[in-house]
Amino acid sequence: MRCCRPALLTAPLLLTACSGWQSSLDPQGPQADFLAGLFWVFTAALTAVWLLTMAALIVALLRRQSARTEPLELDPRAERGMARAVGAAAALTLLVIVALTVVSYGAQRALFSGGEAPLTLQVKGHQWWWEVTYEDPLPSRQFTTANEIHVPVGQPVNIKLKSADVIHSFWVPNLAGKMDAIPGRENRLVLQASKEGVFRGQCAEFCGWQHAHMGITVVAHSLEDFARWRESQISAAEPPDDPVRKRGMQIFLSKPCVMCHQIRGTPAAGKVAPDLTHIGSRLHIAAGTLPNGRGNLAAWIVDAQGIKPGAHMPLIKLEAEEVEPLARYLEGLK
Amino acid sequence: MKRLLPIAAALVFLSACEREDREFRPSPVAGGGDAAISLSSIAPGPGPAETRGDTGKAYEENAYHLSEGKRLFAWFNCKGCHANGGGGSGPALMDDRWIYGGEFQNIVQSIREGRPNGMPSFRGKIPDELIMQIAAYVRSMGRHVPMDAAPGRNDDLMPRPSEHRLPSSPAVTRGTVPPSGQAPQ
Numbered sequence: 001m002r003c004c005r006p007a008l009l010t011a012p013l014l015l016t017a018c019s020g021w022q023s024s025l026d027p028q029g030p031q032a033d034f035l036a037g038l039f040w041v042f043t044a045a046l047t048a049v050w051l052l053t054m055a056a057l058i059v060a061l062l063r064r065q066s067a068r069t070e071p072l073e074l075d076p077r078a079e080r081g082m083a084r085a086v087g088a089a090a091a092l093t094l095l096v097i098v099a100l101t102v103v104s105y106g107a108q109r110a111l112f113s114g115g116e117a118p119l120t121l122q123v124k125g126h127q128w129w130w131e132v133t134y135e136d137p138l139p140s141r142q143f144t145t146a147n148e149i150h151v152p153v154g155q156p157v158n159i160k161l162k163s164a165d166v167i168h169s170f171w172v173p174n175l176a177g178k179m180d181a182i183p184g185r186e187n188r189l190v191l192q193a194s195k196e197g198v199f200r201g202q203c204a205e206f207c208g209w210q211h212a213h214m215g216i217t218v219v220a221h222s223l224e225d226f227a228r229w230r231e232s233q234i235s236a237a238e239p240p241d242d243p244v245r246k247r248g249m250q251i252f253l254s255k256p257c258v259m260c261h262q263i264r265g266t267p268a269a270g271k272v273a274p275d276l277t278h279i280g281s282r283l284h285i286a287a288g289t290l291p292n293g294r295g296n297l298a299a300w301i302v303d304a305q306g307i308k309p310g311a312h313m314p315l316i317k318l319e320a321e322e323v324e325p326l327a328r329y330l331e332g333l334k
Numbered sequence: 335m336k337r338l339l340p341i342a343a344a345l346v347f348l349s350a351c352e353r354e355d356r357e358f359r360p361s362p363v364a365g366g367g368d369a370a371i372s373l374s375s376i377a378p379g380p381g382p383a384e385t386r387g388d389t390g391k392a393y394e395e396n397a398y399h400l401s402e403g404k405r406l407f408a409w410f411n412c413k414g415c416h417a418n419g420g421g422g423s424g425p426a427l428m429d430d431r432w433i434y435g436g437e438f439q440n441i442v443q444s445i446r447e448g449r450p451n452g453m454p455s456f457r458g459k460i461p462d463e464l465i466m467q468i469a470a471y472v473r474s475m476g477r478h479v480p481m482d483a484a485p486g487r488n489d490d491l492m493p494r495p496s497e498h499r500l501p502s503s504p505a506v507t508r509g510t511v512p513p514s515g516q517a518p519q
């Protein structure tokens with residue numbers, strides 16, 4: 001028993017990687033289904049090849065050769081047999097490679113052949129967060145948010161990927177494959193969720209100090225819930241009604257926050273950092289680094305560099321009594 | 335003796351392990367540090383006059399601060415008026431001609447307090463540390479910072495090579511001042 005403890009302990013750890021909110025082996029949409037299917041076909045084929053090779057090797061090692069009197073003499077029958085075996089193995093290898101190529105090509109075509117999707121988003125990678133813009137033919141219905149994407153279940157969503165600085169890669173394993181976001185270029189990706197749920201995505205191309213803290217959350221809703229969410233995001237921020245939050249708003253507007261952040265409905269119109277118009281409605285802050293909530297908002301405002309060293313949100317010196325109203329104000333921006 | 339050589343070589347390599355500090359997190363106490371660089375007695379707000387320290391060095395010789403300054407120069411739209419240093423509605427910043435002085439402290443003050451003929455004040459809008467990063471970057475446009483620290487990459491079309499490839503010009507810190515610049519100082 002003692003001998004196997006480490007193995008017994010690690011096996012479940014490996015298995016946990018097979019399901020959950022960030023796993024390509026737990027596909028939740030047609031694109032991810034294709035990829036998971038491909039994964040299993042490849043794994044099965046390559047496992048079979050590996051087992052066959054190992055079996056052949058073991059047979060070869062175990063088979064006894066009768067000692068030959070003349071070592072250089074060739075036995076034509078044995079030679080012919082071996083030539084046939086090698087020929088068959090080479091042909092089989094070629095066949096396996098061609099078959100896998102065809103399967104992979106077919107899946108790729110299926111993935112990228114998607115027609116027009118009813119919903120188009122722009123996702124722009126920044127060091128180290130994601131800017132998300134929901135396109136709409138009516139400019140007044142277009143809006144920008146950050147680090148969280150909401151999608152309707154059962155509908156393909158067209159994603160235009162861009163980058164503001166360096167190369168990032170957008171990867172939501174449960175819903176689709178990876179796609180790079182490259183400066184000066186627009187890449188496209190289609191994803192679709194077939195069930196309601198919350199999925200985690202991650203930047204998959206090393207992009208600097210806080211690459212590991214560059215997550216994105218995808219929330220899949222029913223059509224009605226999605227429409228409701230979209231309407232609420234289109235609207236500007238509601239002005240606060242209680243005195244503490246009013247004071248929080250004043251503090252926000254009088255500090256450098258407005259140079260970087262936008263809150264629609266207020267004079268804050270910065271465009272270089274996440275839009276905070278509805279920050280209170282998001283599940284996480286700072287690109288999946290912390291769960292959202294008043295405490296974490298306050299912690300982030302006071303010490304963003306302690307939480308995410310190197311992030312482009314600077315330390316802003318605040319008086320102790322300014323922090324809580326500010327955090328309450330942001331928390332209430334539903 | 336024979337062993338000494340590899341050991342000495344290893345020590346030489348180890349010296350490469352020293353790495354520039356990146357200071358992400360200045361002291362978070364409110365009040366302290368603000369107006370650490372305040373020069374002229376006409377500066378609005380509190381703060382001692384005439385503190386000519388060499389605080390600029392910490393920013394000018396640090397590649398991280400300079401590259402942050404380069405990013406912030408675009409973020410806070412200095413480009414809108416000064417282009418990429420070549421000048422637009424605001425004066426050029428890459429030449430050696432300064433209206434209000436080209437020392438680190440002068441530039442910090444130009445940014446923080448503004449200047450009468452159209453340079454807005456960024457006091458309270460940009461935290462002090464960032465102003466100093468931007469000022470150090472402005473100095474790098476005129477090649478006043480060490481070459482190995484100067485930013486080495488242009489993301490946009492620029493009228494000039496990136497800062498670390500600028501031809502080294504004589505470090506004239508006080509060029510002639512045009513008449514329009516004879517404003518009260």
Ligand SMILES: [Cu+2]
Nearest residue numbers: 203205207211
């Ligand atoms: Cu990354």
